[in-house]
Structures are given as C-alpha cells and as structure tokens.
Amino acid sequence: MQSGEELEKAGPRKSERPAPRISPFRWALWWALLFFSLLLFYVLFAPFWFGLRLAAWTAEFRARRQRARLAGQAS
Numbered sequence: 001m002q003s004g005e006e007l008e009k010a011g012p013r014k015s016e017r018p019a020p021r022i023s024p025f026r027w028a029l030w031w032a033l034l035f036f037s038l039l040l041f042y043v044l045f046a047p048f049w050f051g052l053r054l055a056a057w058t059a060e061f062r063a064r065r066q067r068a069r070l071a072g073q074a075s
Helices: 004-010 024-074
Strands: none
Touching: none
16 A cells, blocks of 8 residues: 555556536536526525514414413413
C-alpha cells in the first residue's frame, strides 16, 4: 500500500480523465432552475406554510380560552 506522499508523486492514473467542460447552456439552465425554485419556495410555499401555522396557532389559542371559560363556569 502506498502512502499519501507516494500517491501525490505518482500523479493521476492513466484511466482518470479530466472532467468534461460544462456547456454555457447547462450553466444557464442550472441558474434558471435554481432561481425558479427559490422564487417558488420563498414566494409561494413559505407564506402558505406560515399562514397554516398561524391558523393552527389561532385555533389552539381559541380552544384553550374556551376550555378555560367552560372550566370557570362549571365551578
């Protein structure tokens, strides 16, 4: 087994090829999809999620108040 220094001196193996160049079209597609995904998440999904959480929080708060009011009337 070779040490790390020996492997560095040996250089890349013959079977290893450098990574192929990525075309500008693919970069543009990547950035466009990333932009669209972030826009979709932050503009649509996050406000929808916050709205659902606010509705659930409000419903829980109202249920607790009603329970406390009913417990106060029973005694």
